[in-house]
Amino acid sequence: xxxxxxxxxxxxxxxxxxxxxxxxxxxxxxxxxxxxxxxxxxxxxxxxxxxxxxxxxxxxxxxxxxxxxxxxxxxxxxxxxxxxxxxxxxxxxxxxxxxxxxxxxxxxxxxxxxxxxxxxxxxxxxxxxxxxxxxxxxxxxxxxxxxxxxxxxxxxxxxxxxxxxxxxxxxxxxxxxxxxxxxxxxxxxxxxxxxxxxxxxxxxxxxxxxxxxxxxxxxxxxxxxxxxxxxxxxxxxxxxxxxxxxxxxxxxxxxxxxxxxxxxxxxxxxxxxxxxxxxxxxxxxxxxxxxxxxxxxxxxxxxxxxxxxxxxxxxxxxxxxxxxxxxxxxxxxxxxxxxxxxxxxxxxxxxxxxxxxxxxxxxxxxxxxxxxxxxxxxxxxxxxxxxxxxxxxxxxxxxxxxxxxxxxxxxxxxxxxxxxxxxxxxxxxxxxxxxxxxxxxxxxxxxxxxxxxxxxxxxxxxxxxxxxxxxxxxxxxxxxxxxxxxxxxxxxxxxxxxxxxxxxxxxxxxxxxxxxxxxxxxxxxxxxxxxxxxxxxxxxxxxxxxxxxxxxxxx
Numbered sequence: 001x002x003x004x005x006x007x008x009x010x011x012x013x014x015x016x017x018x019x020x021x022x023x024x025x026x027x028x029x030x031x032x033x034x035x036x037x038x039x040x041x042x043x044x045x046x047x048x049x050x051x052x053x054x055x056x057x058x059x060x061x062x063x064x065x066x067x068x069x070x071x072x073x074x075x076x077x078x079x080x081x082x083x084x085x086x087x088x089x090x091x092x093x094x095x096x097x098x099x100x101x102x103x104x105x106x107x108x109x110x111x112x113x114x115x116x117x118x119x120x121x122x123x124x125x126x127x128x129x130x131x132x133x134x135x136x137x138x139x140x141x142x143x144x145x146x147x148x149x150x151x152x153x154x155x156x157x158x159x160x161x162x163x164x165x166x167x168x169x170x171x172x173x174x175x176x177x178x179x180x181x182x183x184x185x186x187x188x189x190x191x192x193x194x195x196x197x198x199x200x201x202x203x204x205x206x207x208x209x210x211x212x213x214x215x216x217x218x219x220x221x222x223x224x225x226x227x228x229x230x231x232x233x234x235x236x237x238x239x240x241x242x243x244x245x246x247x248x249x250x251x252x253x254x255x256x257x258x259x260x261x262x263x264x265x266x267x268x269x270x271x272x273x274x275x276x277x278x279x280x281x282x283x284x285x286x287x288x289x290x291x292x293x294x295x296x297x298x299x300x301x302x303x304x305x306x307x308x309x310x311x312x313x314x315x316x317x318x319x320x321x322x323x324x325x326x327x328x329x330x331x332x333x334x335x336x337x338x339x340x341x342x343x344x345x346x347x348x349x350x351x352x353x354x355x356x357x358x359x360x361x362x363x364x365x366x367x368x369x370x371x372x373x374x375x376x377x378x379x380x381x382x383x384x385x386x387x388x389x390x391x392x393x394x395x396x397x398x399x400x401x402x403x404x405x406x407x408x409x410x411x412x413x414x415x416x417x418x419x420x421x422x423x424x425x426x427x428x429x430x431x432x433x434x435x436x437x438x439x440x441x442x443x444x445x446x447x448x449x450x451x452x453x454x455x456x457x458x459x460x461x462x463x464x465x466x467x468x469x470x471x472x473x474x475x476x477x478x479x480x481x482x483x484x485x486x487x488x489x490x491x492x493x494x495x496x497x498x499x500x501x502x503x504x505x506x507x508x509x510x511x512x513x514x515x516x517x518x519x520x521x522x523x524x525x526x527x528x529x530x531x532x533x534x535x536x537x538x539x540x541x542x543x544x545x546x547x548x549x550x551x552x553x554x555x
Contacts, residue, residue, distance in 0.1 A: 018128040040166030041422075042131065043195035044144050045156055045206040048417060051144045052134055054157065055248070059130040060112035062103040068095040068122030076118050079103070082114050094122070104147045105351045106130040133249040139207050141243045141262040142200065142415065144363075145252035154252070154260050156198060156415070158363045163419065166195030166480075194422035199416050201237035206230055211238040214508070217526045218244045221513035224488075227264040227394040228526065229507040231535055233402035233496065236313050236411035236432045238395070239504075239534065255343045264394040266364040269490045270508070272476025273328045273389030273519075274397055279337050280325055281347050281404060282348035285438040288339035291449050294554035304378030308334060311475070322550035326457030327451040328473060330386040337385035345385065346373050351437045352410065354392060359412045359433065368392040387476060398507035401471075401494045405502035406449070408443040409433045451499050452550045461524035462495055464532050466542040471495020471527065473519035479510060488512035493523030497531055506531045 038352035045054035051357045062083075069075055076090035083090070083104050093103055103123070107115075112125050132147045144155020152161035210228045218226040224312040230240035247255035283289045295315045300307045310329050324332030337345055350356070355370045369381065383389040392400075396414055403410040412432040419427045437444075450470030454462050460475045474492035479485075494507040508523040508530075516522045 018146070018173065039150070040168050040192040041129070041194040042146075042150060042166065043164040043197040043420075045164070046197060046199045047139070047202050047207075048200060048237075049204070050199065052203060053139055053200070053202075053204070054131060054133050056129045057132055058109055059106045059128050061105045061127055061128050062107060062112065062115060063124045064094055064101050064103050065122045065124070066094060066101060068293075069094045069123055073275070075123065078118050078120060079115065081121070082111065082118075083107075087391050098326075101419065118496065121546050127200050127437075135204065136250065137246045137248045138204060139200075139202050139241070140212065140246050141260070141264075142202060142241050143249060144365060145249040145260065155262065159361050160198055160416075164195045164198065166422070167193040167486055169193070185390045196422070198416055199418050199420065201239060201240045201415055202241065203230075203534075203537065205537055206534050207240040207242065210242040211244070211246065213526050213529045214242050215246075217243045217510060217522060221491075221510055221522055223510045223513040223522075224265055225267075225511045227267070227507075227509050228530065229264055229394050229398040229505075231398045231402050231413065231505045231507075232237055232433045233405035233411070233502055233505050236399075236402070236413045237417065238398075238413055238415050240530070241395070241415070261364060262362065265358070265360065265362045266366055266393070267367045267511075268368045268391040268393050269478055269511070270376060270389045270390065270396055270476045271392050272328075272387040272474035272490065272492065274400075274472050274474035274492050274494050275329065275390070275392075276325065276333050276385075277404065277446065277450070277472050278349055278352050278354075278400060279333055279345060279385045280321060280449065281438050281442060283321070283336045283340055284445050285348075285408075285442040286344065287339045289321050289336055291320060291550050293321045295319050295324060295332050295335050297322070297324070297329055297332045297335065299380075299393050301334060303334065303382045306379050307384075308382055318554035320551050320554045322449045322452050323552040323554065325463070325472070325550050326452040326550075327449060328453075328458050333386045334382045337381070342376060342381040342384075343373055345381070346370065348437070349384075349390065351435060352403060353435075354390060354400075357391075358395050358399065360395070360415050362415070366393055368396055375392040387474065391479075394509055395509055397492070397494055397509070398505055401507065402505045403437050404443045404446050405496040405505055406443075407440040408436060408438040410437050421547050447496070447499055447502070448548050448550055450495070451548050452552060454495070455547050455549075456552050458518070459493055459495070459524045461518040462493060462527050463518060464528055464535070467535065468495050468543065468545060468547050469495055469497045469500035469531070470499040471524075473524065475518050489517055491517060491519045491522040493519045493527050495524075495527050495531065496538065497535060499547075500543050500545050502529060503538070504534050 042056045072091045072094040076087040078088035144157035147153045152158035169190045214226045214228045226244045228242040245259040247259045297319050349370050357367045368391045416429050453459050454469050475484035476490045478488045478490050493510040496502040496505045506527050508526045510522045
């Protein structure tokens with residue numbers, strides 16, 4: 001029996017040492033190895049001057065070894081005032097037999113220093129990071145926010161999350177009994193690759209003025225919300241993109257979800273009379289009329305079994321095309337549009353970018369809509385001509401006016417000017433796509449008509465002393481998806497300056513105001529305030545030329 005037992009032992013020994021020795025050793029080593037992630041440094045989001053709108057800073061998590069916390073109540077009482085937490089809740093967290101628990105996360109290093117100075121038994125820290133937004137709500141709806149794990153959940157933080165996040169690394173350590181690292185063990189590190197920083201086209205100063213002016217008007221008008229876009233028409237760069245209401249991304253979790261989006265891109269609406277710019281531009285570009293061409297405008301016009309009217313009742317008037325624009329005549333616009341027909345009108349709407357994505361890659365962007373010609377009813381053509389029956393977002397409206405400001409060339413809007421790699425390499429954004437929509441001659445004629453809106457038409461409140469200004473008012477009914485009906489209005493003003501050398505476009509929309517109704521009353525003063533500041537900020541002097549004087553009534 002002894003010989004048999006010895007033989008079995010020998011066989012087992014050979015099996016363990018010779019046959020399965022390497023596998024068992026590898027298994028044992030695997031049990032001793034611990035791999036932890038190394039979080040990559042998230043790239044910053046900067047304004048156009050390089051100042052941070054979002055950045056990642058060092059932070060500390062407070063941890064505890066419950067077995068070493070001898071008096072949880074006393075430790076909790078000491079921690080409570082520093083953490084701003086209820087001591088009774090902290091005491092529960094500190095009581096037990098767990099060797100590792102989190103007590104608080106994302107504290108500043110300064111706060112941890114205060115805790116460390118208390119020398120509390122069983123209380124430790126680990127280094128981490130947190131995302132901060134130094135400017136608070138400034139540009140918040142553009143910048144966005146991150147979640148608890150540091151991933152982008154809104155705005156640029158979400159749209160460019162892959163670029164900003166970088167690539168995490170790993171730290172592998174061999175640990176002995178008690179969890180201590182074995183210095184001579186198999187330890188290895190795969191370094192993390194920091195994320196790219198993103199520089200936006202947003203000018204923080206113009207953005208600040210835009211947000212404050214918009215918020216004030218929305219409050220005065222008791223409106224539901226508002227949007228404001230400032231664009232350089234020559235480059236397509238968006239200098240300000242304001243929405244009201246907004247939020248503080250440092251406290252995104254407690255913010256109203258509706259306030260965390262960017263209504264200037266996600267909310268679509270019927271443009272109303274601001275769309276007359278596209279219609280009349282098409283008519284001029286097709287050589288079917290010019291600013292002096294006269295139209296007999298009756299008090300009512302029957303088309304498709306419906307009688308259309310202008311906003312203010314009137315008898316038959318003789319209006320030149322410039323007067324149709326200045327007085328925002330629905331009837332005059334329909335009569336002018338009939339000179340080119342529905343198919344050509346639709347072609348121009350598409351060239352202006354209606355119903356197409358802006359190219360900003362912004363999360364949740366709505367492209368708007370213009371129905372295909374085959375789906376037009378008997379009243380579609382006249383209503384689309386003066387801005388109903390199609391939908392746009394606020395950036396698209398700014399882009400339409402920027403096209404006329406830029407001598408008929410539409411430049412794709414942009415929010416990102418360049419990215420900065422971790423090694424300091426600067427990568428400019430790709431050149432924006434450009435599209436010739438109307439001729440330079442057409443654009444000049446239409447700009448002259450837009451000036452009449454300010455000098456003799458519906459928007460005298462948009463005038464800026466010393467500068468030539470042109471623009472268009474809009475007071476559109478807002479379609480309600482819930483009732484499939486029109487309820488409320490959108491009061492807008494979109495304009496440009498200096499008119500004879502346009503360098504800025506500002507688009508203002510106020511949604512469902514309770515006090516006031518018209519774009520010339522609500523939108524134009526906001527335009528004036530923001531445009532005046534932006535002209536000064538960018539050192540754009542007056543051109544020194546006197547305003548034009550197109551006739552408003554035909555002879």
